[in-house]
Amino acid sequence: MFKIISDFSFSALVAGFVAVLIGFASSVAIVFQAAQAAGADANTIVSWIMALGLGMGATCFFLSLWFRAPVITAWSTPGAALLATSLGAISYADVIGVFIFAGVLTLLTGLSGLFDRVMRLVPLPIASAMLAGVLFQFGLSIFDAMMSDVFLVSLMLIAYLMAKRVFPRYAVLFVLLTGVVCVLVEDSSLDLGAIPFEVGALVWVWPDWNMGALLGIGIPLYIVTMTSQNIPGVAVMRSNGYQTPVSPLISWTGVTGIILAPLGGFAFNLAAITAAICASEECHKDPKRRYIAGLSAGCFYGLAGLAGTSVVALFSVFPATMVAALAGIALLGTIGMNLKNAMVDDVNREAALVTFLVTVSGVSFGGIASAFWGIVFGAVCLLISNTKRKQPV
Known part of the structure; x- marks a missing residue:
């Protein structure tokens, strides 16, 4: 406990909060679509959000505390x-x-x-090239959002550039506050008081075992989670x-997925996008103290899970352009x-460039995500180039 107190920093707390904000706001709509496709009613959808939030909260907090590293988990958005x-x-x-079958495969x-x-x-x-390719689209999203709301996004970008010069550790917080203030000023009809604040309820459903579904959906769910989420997540670390x-x-x-699957926790994995926020220098100059961001994210994920529908309603208030930016x-x-x-590195540059381009392209062979194929193509290029160099002149 004393170690946590001495390592605490406000910038790491903010990094955890921003990670949770972006994690929920950027893809919670896809989770809703998945739950509806599964036949979940309104109460069951709330249970999904609660199970996912509590699962991510527990894994973020305890894994970050145990390993003293910013271990950030997430639901599988591609899943x-x-x-x-x-x-x-x-x-x-x-x-x-x-869900349980995919969790067992992950555990194994x-x-x-x-x-x-x-x-x-x-x-x-x-x-690094693969990770840059995964994150590249998020960098482009700044300017895609700027086309839709040039004033809001330009103001947020200017705020970031100014804050980086004055107080770089709190630049992202300054950007967040700038965006929130701008939205509230632009839309005077925005009523935050109308958002309901209540704790949802968990809904437990016992599984049935459909062999066709296990093979046809469970294995692809496992594959896309491993290739598009866990591989970039490890690369971030x-x-x-x-x-x-x-x-x-x-x-x-995997264990978390198995336990929470009957409540709607469909798949958990290492995060990439949100983990990059918590593991970067902007979180804290000292890498040994960035695990506080993982603890922070765990607490905020847990609160978001308990709040359920309230959190979803809060996130829906702010425009998609602000979240993307x-x-x-x-x-x-x-x-x-x-x-x-x-x-x-001159030796690896060409292979890294191929990795980056394949990942950015979004190609998918056999239903496996481009992050995996980026590494495969890059490794093949590296192998060929190394073999060529070793041949006698």
């Missing part, structure tokens, strides 16, 4: 998108069975240690100097750092 389009006519109990992957061993073989320039063992992290997300601005430093790490 939610997959569910929204793939569930078809199966029963809700069958859907719960799919963590216990085997295979994922950890594979990730240790990936060179830092390749991992490695690129920021954290050598936290991956296998226990993967295992605990906040996410992109918060990740500018991380994108730049990873591009630098990817291209600084």
